[in-house]
């Protein structure tokens with residue numbers, strides 16, 4: 001089966017590339033240079049020419065702060081280009097696997113968000129990602145939309161790498177303790193994807209799912225754990241969000257409820273500290 005992976009040089013795309021070993025399936029890993037998903041005609045042609053049966057869309061505009069000043073650019077990749085993929089999928093009977101974010105929620109409350117809970121994105125990034133979800137539904141193609149959160153990997157740039165870098169240079173770092181969520185190892189998410197594809201478990205399971213690692217933490221707790229696990233001497237100090245001036249508003253609480261994904265696909269999801277340890281071992285050793 002021919003499977004297209006878009007945005008293959010990002011964190012998630014790189015993890016799928018790293019893990020994918022089954023010779024029965026033929027993965028087409030494409031970067032923005034190989035296939036720009038904002039180009040509708042190229043998307044349609046690529047799918048037809050290569051007899052693609054599944055698209056895993058790892059391409060996205062993920063710069064949350066920058067998006068506040070670049071609505072058009074963010075919307076083009078997170079919404080308009082997703083329409084290209086969804087329409088081409090519908091037309092050619094392709095199954096689309098797409099990713100969205102905890103930032104579609106507004107962050108009120110203290111109970112994990114379920115898939116059907118009311119959305120209320122606070123940032124341009126969150127709004128454009130939500131528009132991407134909606135356009136998939138409107139198109140009516142066969143699709144899984146997987147909302148994830150706080151992704152990190154040994155590939156690409158992310159919070160884990162930032163803390164490693166800063167903690168080696170600074171005596172102390174301030175990190176917010178009033179934004180709570182769940183970190184996600186992109187390796188674990190990639191393993192889940194490959195599992196549902198290789199077993200055919202995705203078939204007939206269209207809809208929205210939430211996938212993060214197990215556990216609930218603030219960014220402060222996350223940073224403390226990173227510093228502890230690497231033995232950094234740097235002090236991690238808790239601070240409030242309003243101590244930093246940021247353009248993008250972020251949800252105070254964005255924990256995703258994972259009951260649905262665990263029940264439907266009969267999976268266990270690793271605890272965040274265990275997955276962090278594995279990633280740090282790769283990064284530090």
Ligand SMILES: NC(=O)c1ccc[n+]([C@@H]2O[C@H](COP(=O)([O-])OP(=O)(O)OC[C@H]3O[C@@H](n4cnc5c(N)ncnc54)[C@H](OP(=O)(O)O)[C@@H]3O)[C@@H](O)[C@H]2O)c1
Pocket residue numbers: 006007008009010011012013031032033035036037038057058059060061062077081099100101102129147148149150151152156
């Ligand atoms: N990172 C997080 O914390 C987080 C949290 C929640 C949800 N998510 C979602 O999870 C998914 C994977 O995220 P990630 O962290 O792996 O993202 P990432 O590392 O930012 O990778 C995104 C990739 O998409 C590529 N891309 C951008 N525009 C493109 C275009 N027009 N055509 C083709 N490729 C394009 C980028 O290439 P360039 O770098 O060359 O632009 C980059 O390689 C995304 O849907 C994201 O919204 C991420």
